[in-house]
Amino acid sequence: MSTAATRPTRTTEPARTPRLRADASRNRERIVLAARDAFVEHGAEAPLDEIAKRAGVGNATLYRNFPTRAALIREVALLVKNRIVAIAERAATEAAGPFDALERFAHETVDEKVGALCPMLTNRVDLNDPDLAEARERLMLVVGNLLDRAKAAGEIRPDVAHGDLFIALSQLTRPLPGTSCHILEGFVHRHLQLFLDGMRAPARSTLPGRAATFEDFHGDH
Structure with missing residues (x-):
């Protein structure tokens, strides 16, 4: 019983x-x-x-x-990095070609609002956090592969590097002074496509300065 x-x-x-x-x-x-x-x-x-x-x-x-607020901010940083890695991995396996994969990655990534978050995460997250460091390494590897494949296929101009793409993604998602985030969102994908078209080969101009690389952002978020 x-x-x-x-x-x-x-x-x-x-x-x-x-x-x-x-x-x-x-x-x-x-x-x-x-x-x-x-x-x-x-x-x-x-x-x-x-x-x-x-x-x-x-x-x-x-x-x-x-x-604590710090714990929440750390988790936001980790989530955003992991989501961007997942975006890049999906783009690499599902897109029709190397440039298509890069294009898809860029458009999906700007929706994560990385530029608007960058100043906060840089100042409030531990640079030596092992989980964040691991996510950052994975991010550099998978995105680097996307751009390298497009360049090897002759679809990307040879004088750009990984850091150039990240600068664009960051700047395009950072609100302009005195404007609303919601106003900016209506133009982000339009201006991102202008940038991506400028990355295509053959190049129509000579770029000033040098290409930005991941090493330029070492220790950044």
Whole structure:
């Protein structure tokens, strides 16, 4: 009798645990994405209560996942880097050709708003954080491969490098002084395409200075 009574508990408990973990994971990602958007609009001091509201969770859920603002900012940095790596990996395997892959990567990456986040992440995230360092290395490798493939195929002018692309992505997603982020968003993809067309081979001009490389951004975010 006692054995039979305990069986429902033993069989149903494992079914509940994964579901709770999945819900917690989704809540955590919603919080981080909401924080990313709030930091873009309001800076690093964006109200945490507002972030919780945007994420559709209670304040207790936010603080349970991220007891400090610094912990939340670090997670935003890690999430954005990992999402950009995933974008590059998908583009490399799904796009029709090398330049198509680079083009797809660039357009999807600007939606991550990396330029608007750059000043905050640079000043508030530990440069020596091992998880962030690993994500940065993966990012440089996969994006470097995208550009190198396009260049080897003769689709990219030879006098540009990886850093040139990152400068463009950063500058195009950084709000202009005195303007709204939402106003800028309407023009980002248009101006990005102008830049990408300028990267195509054959080159129509000689670029001044030297190409920017990943080494120029060593230690940056």
